[in-house]
Amino acid sequence: GAGVSQTPSNKVTEKGKYVELRCDPISGHTALYWYRQSLGQGPEFLIYFQGTGAADDSGLPNDRFFAVRPEGSVSTLKIQRTERGDSAVYLCASSPGGGTSGLSSYNEQFFGPGTRLTVL
Amino acid sequence: AQSVTQLDSQVPVFEEAPVELRCNYSSSVSVYLFWYVQYPNQGLQLLLKYLSGSTLVESINGFEAEFNKSQTSFHLRKPSVHISDTAEYFCAVSGKGSNYKLTFGKGTLLTVNP
Numbered sequence: 001g002a003g004v005s006q007t008p009s010n011k012v013t014e015k016g017k018y019v020e021l022r023c024d025p026i027s028g029h030t031a032l033y034w035y036r037q038s039l040g041q042g043p044e045f046l047i048y049f050q051g052t053g054a055a056d057d058s059g060l061p062n063d064r065f066f067a068v069r070p071e072g073s074v075s076t077l078k079i080q081r082t083e084r085g086d087s088a089v090y091l092c093a094s095s096p097g098g099g100t101s102g103l104s105s106y107n108e109q110f111f112g113p114g115t116r117l118t119v120l
Numbered sequence: 121a122q123s124v125t126q127l128d129s130q131v132p133v134f135e136e137a138p139v140e141l142r143c144n145y146s147s148s149v150s151v152y153l154f155w156y157v158q159y160p161n162q163g164l165q166l167l168l169k170y171l172s173g174s175t176l177v178e179s180i181n182g183f184e185a186e187f188n189k190s191q192t193s194f195h196l197r198k199p200s201v202h203i204s205d206t207a208e209y210f211c212a213v214s215g216k217g218s219n220y221k222l223t224f225g226k227g228t229l230l231t232v233n234p
Contacts, residue, residue, distance in 0.1 A: 004163075033222075041227075042212075042225050042226050042227050043222070043224050056219050091163075106152065109166075109220065109222065111163045111164040
C-alpha cells in the first residue's frame, strides 16, 4: 500500500513569509508525528497527534509554528514569519493505534520522505 | 528528559570488514531503543528495535544490536559490510508511555569502500 507522503518535496521561501507543509499518513493510522531535521543533526520531535488532537506539542520551538489535523488524517504544519533558522527537512511519521501505554500498544512509526524547507 | 549520543559522526570501512556504530543514551525512565537507517535520497527506515526480552536483536540484513542496561548502550554491529550498507544510521529512544515520540542521536554516516 501507499506509504506516508509529504508535499511539497522542496519549498523555497523568503524570510518573513508564511508556509504550509502537508503530510498524508498511511490510511488508518491514528498517530501522526512531525519532526525537524537540521543539517548535520538527527530529527527532533515537534508535535504528536492522536486522532484529531495534538497530544503533545512540547517540541514546537515557538508560537510561529502550528499544526493541525482536523479530520484525523492529513496534517498541515504551518510556519508564520519564517526565519533563516527554520531551514531544515521536515519529516512526518505515522503509526497505527497508540494512545495507550504498554508493550502491546507499541507500533512502529513509518516516515515520509520529508519536505526540504529553505528560507532565503 | 532523554538524550542519545552517537560517538562517531563518520565511519569509513572497507567492504567485508566488520563495523560497530556506537550509541549511548541517557534517560530518567526506562526506554525502548531503535536504530533507523537512511539510504541516500530515501526516507528513514526502521532497522531494528529493542522493546523487551533478549537483549540481542537482529535485522534481516545481518545487523545486530545489543542492549546493555548497565552501560546504557545500544551499539550496532555487522560482521561483514557491503557497499550497499552505505547510509546514515540513527540511534533513537522513546518512552514507554502512550506517546512514542522519538529522541534521535545526530547520526553516523557509514561509508563502505571497495
